[in-house]
Amino acid sequence: MEKRLYSQPGDHIETRAPVTVSRYRGFTRANHWLTAASLIVLLVSGMALFHPSLYGLTALFGGGQVTRWLHPFVGVLLFFSFLVLFLQLWRLNLPRPEDVTWVEHIGEVMKGEEEKLPELGKYNAGQKFVFWAMSVLIVVLIASGVMIWEQYFPHLVSIPVRRWAVLVHSLAAVAIILVFILHVYAAIWTRGTIRAMTRGTVTGGWAWRHHRKWLRELAGRDGRGPAE
Amino acid sequence: MTTDPSLDSPRTAVSNPPVQPMKANLGPGDVIRASAMPDLPPPERELTPVAKLIDVSKCIGCKACQAACAEWNDTEPEIGYNTGVYENPHDLTPEMFTLMRFSEYENPESGEFEWLIRKDGCMHCADPGCLKACPAPGAIVQYTNGIVDFIHENCIGCGYCITGCPFNIPRVSKTDHRSYKCTLCSDRVAVGQGPACAKACPTQAIVFGTKEDMLTHAEARVEDLKSRGYDKAGIYDPQGVGGAHVFYVLHHADQPALYSGLPEDPQISPVVRGWKGVTKTIGLAAIGAAAVGSVLHGLLARANKVSQQDEHEAEELVDHGIPRAGTERV
Numbered sequence: 001m002e003k004r005l006y007s008q009p010g011d012h013i014e015t016r017a018p019v020t021v022s023r024y025r026g027f028t029r030a031n032h033w034l035t036a037a038s039l040i041v042l043l044v045s046g047m048a049l050f051h052p053s054l055y056g057l058t059a060l061f062g063g064g065q066v067t068r069w070l071h072p073f074v075g076v077l078l079f080f081s082f083l084v085l086f087l088q089l090w091r092l093n094l095p096r097p098e099d100v101t102w103v104e105h106i107g108e109v110m111k112g113e114e115e116k117l118p119e120l121g122k123y124n125a126g127q128k129f130v131f132w133a134m135s136v137l138i139v140v141l142i143a144s145g146v147m148i149w150e151q152y153f154p155h156l157v158s159i160p161v162r163r164w165a166v167l168v169h170s171l172a173a174v175a176i177i178l179v180f181i182l183h184v185y186a187a188i189w190t191r192g193t194i195r196a197m198t199r200g201t202v203t204g205g206w207a208w209r210h211h212r213k214w215l216r217e218l219a220g221r222d223g224r225g226p227a228e
Numbered sequence: 229m230t231t232d233p234s235l236d237s238p239r240t241a242v243s244n245p246p247v248q249p250m251k252a253n254l255g256p257g258d259v260i261r262a263s264a265m266p267d268l269p270p271p272e273r274e275l276t277p278v279a280k281l282i283d284v285s286k287c288i289g290c291k292a293c294q295a296a297c298a299e300w301n302d303t304e305p306e307i308g309y310n311t312g313v314y315e316n317p318h319d320l321t322p323e324m325f326t327l328m329r330f331s332e333y334e335n336p337e338s339g340e341f342e343w344l345i346r347k348d349g350c351m352h353c354a355d356p357g358c359l360k361a362c363p364a365p366g367a368i369v370q371y372t373n374g375i376v377d378f379i380h381e382n383c384i385g386c387g388y389c390i391t392g393c394p395f396n397i398p399r400v401s402k403t404d405h406r407s408y409k410c411t412l413c414s415d416r417v418a419v420g421q422g423p424a425c426a427k428a429c430p431t432q433a434i435v436f437g438t439k440e441d442m443l444t445h446a447e448a449r450v451e452d453l454k455s456r457g458y459d460k461a462g463i464y465d466p467q468g469v470g471g472a473h474v475f476y477v478l479h480h481a482d483q484p485a486l487y488s489g490l491p492e493d494p495q496i497s498p499v500v501r502g503w504k505g506v507t508k509t510i511g512l513a514a515i516g517a518a519a520v521g522s523v524l525h526g527l528l529a530r531a532n533k534v535s536q537q538d539e540h541e542a543e544e545l546v547d548h549g550i551p552r553a554g555t556e557r558v
Contacts, residue, residue, distance in 0.1 A: 019542045049363040049386065051512050052264035064364050064384035065405060112532040150387030150400055162391050163499040170503055174511035178518050185522040190532045204542025205534040219546045 002221065006121030006214045008092060013222040019204025021218060023122075023196040031084050032197055038078035039180060045071040046173055072149045079142045086135055092122045093132065099125035119212040130183045137176040144169040236275045237373055241422020241436040254371055254418035261370040263362030275373035279439040280412060280423055281446050282347050283477040284487065285453055285461070286433035289314065289328055289345040296428030297326045300413065322401035325349055325410040326425060329488035346476070346487040347425070347434065350397045350410035352376045354470030357496040358409075360504050361392025367407075374439065374473035375412045383407050392504075394469060394494035412473065439473065449477045468495030 004011075014020045024032070045067045048057035058067040098118035102109065102125045105117055109126070123131070147157045147165035157165065187193045192206040207215035236253060238245075257272035298305055303323035308316045314330040326349035333342045356376045359368040367382035368389065378389075378398070385405030389398040398407045413423035421427070422436040429435075435445060446463045453461035462481025465471050476490075484490035 013546055016546055017543065018539060019546050047515075049384075051508055052266060052363070052365060053512075055264060055363065055365055058384075064382075068384040068386045069405075110529075112530060114532075148387070148391070150385065150390070151405065154387065154390075154400070159390065159393075159396055160497070160499075163497050163503070166388070166391055167499050167503040167507065170507050170511065174507070174514060177515050181515075181518045181522055185526065189526060189529075192534050203534060203539060204546060205536075205539030208542040208545065209534050209538040215542060215545065219549060222546075 002217075004217065006092070006211075006217045008088070008122065011122070011214070011218055013204075013218050014201050019207075020201045021204060021207045021215065022200055023202050023207075024200050026200065028085070028088060029197055029200055031081055035078055035081045035085060038074050038081060039176075041074045042071060042078060043177055043180070045074070047177075050170060050173070069151070072145060072151075075142060075145050079138060082134065082138050089131060090135075093128045095125075095128065096121065099128065102126075114209060119216075120210065120214070121217075122211055122214040124210065126182075126186060130179055130186075133179045134176065134183075137172050137179065140172040141169060141176065144172065235420075237278050237417055237438070238420045238422050239437045239441065241426035241434075242432070245419070245421040250419055252415075252418040253420070254373070254375070254414055258371045258373070259369045260372045261356075261359060262366045263359045263368040264365040271372050273372070275371065277372075277374045277439040278412075278417065278437065278473060279374065279442040280352075280426060280434060280436045280474045281442040281477065282474065283433045283435070283446070283449050284344065284346055285449070285458070285477060285479045286431045287328075287345045287347065288431055288433075289330060289343070290430060291316075291328050292428040292430055293347055293425035293434060294324065294326055294328060296424040297410075298324065300416070300424035301325060301411075303408075320348065320397060320399055320409075322399045322403075322406075322408040325408060331486065331488045333486055342479075344480075344487050346490065348397075348488065350376065350412070350474065351395055351466070351469070352410075352412055352473035353394075353466075354472065355496060357392035357394050357469070357500060358389035358398055359392075360496055361388040361500055363388055371414070373417070375414045375417065376473075377411050377414045378407055378409060380404075380406045380408075392496065392500050394491060394496060410474075442475070446475070446477050450481075453477070453479055464490065466491075466494045468493050 010022065010025045012022050014022045044057050045061060047054045048067055049055070049071070055064070058064045061067045061070055098120060101118045102120065108114070108116060144165040146153055148162055148169060149156075187197075190210065192203055196202045204215065207218075254275075258275055259268065260271050262268050297303075303325070305317055305321060305323040308318070310316075311318065315327065317324050317327065320327050326347055329346050329348045331344045331346075333344050334340075335342055352374055353376065354374065356368070356370060359370060359376060362368045363386060364382050364384045367379055367384070368376065369379055370376050383406040385400050385407065387400050387407070389407050390396070390400070398409045400407045413421070413425075416423060423434075426434040426436040435442065437445075443463070443465075450461045450463060458479040460482040461477070461479050463475060464478050464481060464484055465475040476487075478484060478487060480486050484492055
């Protein structure tokens with residue numbers, strides 16, 4: 001069998017009429033939703049402690065004390081859950097020449113006119129940006145977060161370092177929330193995307209439209225294409 | 229200097245407290261600032277600013293203040309162990325709000341050995357870093373008389389007060405996960421009594437009264453010290469934090485660091501100001517704008533939909549394999 005260049009082991013043509021393509025396995029989906037749920041809990045609890053006007057959100061967790069206790073543990077959970085995603089996905093998120101062309105035509109992407117864009121593998125430059133931004137920000141957040149984890153690491157760093165850590169933690173948190181909004185919005189705006197993380201499959205048309213190189217590779221492996 | 233109950237605060241810690249029952253004289257209406265409560269209503273009245281003056285030159289290191297503090301606040305500091313230094317416990321703890329810090333100093337000018345003993349504890353800053361950093365509404369309050377107090381039922385134990393404090397004072401309890409520090413005996417001051425440490429001090433190195441009286445007293449002490457050859461004697465009332473309601477007379481006011489690392493020019497760190505100022509405001513605004521922006525784009529802009537043509541192309545590809553247009557297969 002040919003070496004995979006644009007697809008992940010497990011990606012395959014699931015049905016032929018109509019065409020559906022398996023994009024994420026059950027384990028990956030479950031783990032993604034664990035990451036997502038953790039991120040939402042972190043976002044809500046973190047925002048509650050970030051701005052006084054949002055402190056009321058601590059009630060969702062049973063008060064300020066519980067929120068303070070819960071937030072770092074969920075952070076650790078997210079770190080490990082995302083680590084698994086990272087190990088699975090990093091290779092296909094490495095930048096490729098066609099990403100440059102894609103970014104240059106971002107205006108057409110926003111208009112939904114993908115005809116003139118290059119054919120793409122499993123991820124476009126926007127998805128890659130989300131992936132790497134999440135990766136970097138999560139590392140920054142876990143590192144700075146441990147430094148300000150009063151309950152277990154009160155003396156890990158000096159107080160001046162702790163001041164920087166809390167500032168960096170809040171800046172990184174704002175950044176990751178922006179990336180999160182971008183990620184969710186792009187998934188909704190690009191119709192047919194969300195089922196990749198719910199059912200695990202996308203339609204052939206979706207794959208043709210957005211990730212043609214990926215589809216071609218899978219068709220070459222599983223279809224009655226010229227490869228056979 | 230009396231403890232007349234008609235006064236809004238005791239003018240001394242030395243005399244005995246009033247015998248007639250009196251209502252607590254520090255209440256919610258006396259709060260001028262509270263953590264994470266930017267829209268606090270203004271206080272109902274202005275109390276006379278109070279202060280505790282610690283005259284380091286008079287201190288004999290007896291630790292009566294520590295004992296009185298633990299006694300009054302009903303804390304039970306752990307029985308310590310001796311590591312060859314006089315500090316006991318070795319640092320401020322959630323059960324020990326004040327600590328005599330001992331430093332040995334060989335004065336290069338006089339060649340004399342000096343024992344500099346400083347009673348460490350909350351300075352009750354006019355601009356408190358703990359209060360600025362605290363995320364829990366009403367967990368840290370400042371009264372119009374200058375006392376900065378932790379309201380423990382509102383504390384969530386995050387330790388941000390430690391991050392904010394320029395003097396490294398607050399300590400979070402491992403037992404109840406709430407932060408503790410000197411209250412300036414707000415509960416005593418409220419009923420006409422001076423702080424327990426000042427009351428217990430045998431040499432009156434610790435005195436309590438209005439800030440004005442204490443400054444006058446401190447100036448007289450500085451003059452006295454100067455007449456005894458301490459040319460650099462002075463008052464340590466750090467203006468970087470807006471002045472403090474606990475302040476020192478030092479024999480070497482030009483070198484506060486000699487006194488177990490008393491900071492030269494303490495102020496709320498610019499990092500903390502940046503975190504609690506522009507980051508908080510701009511950060512929330514950016515998140516809000518992104519959320520609203522994406523909803524608007526979702527409502528107004530055309531979604532990116534997969535067409536029938538796309539589906540057809542995919543079927544062709546999977547069934548028959550369409551050679552890739554134009555480019556070579558990589």
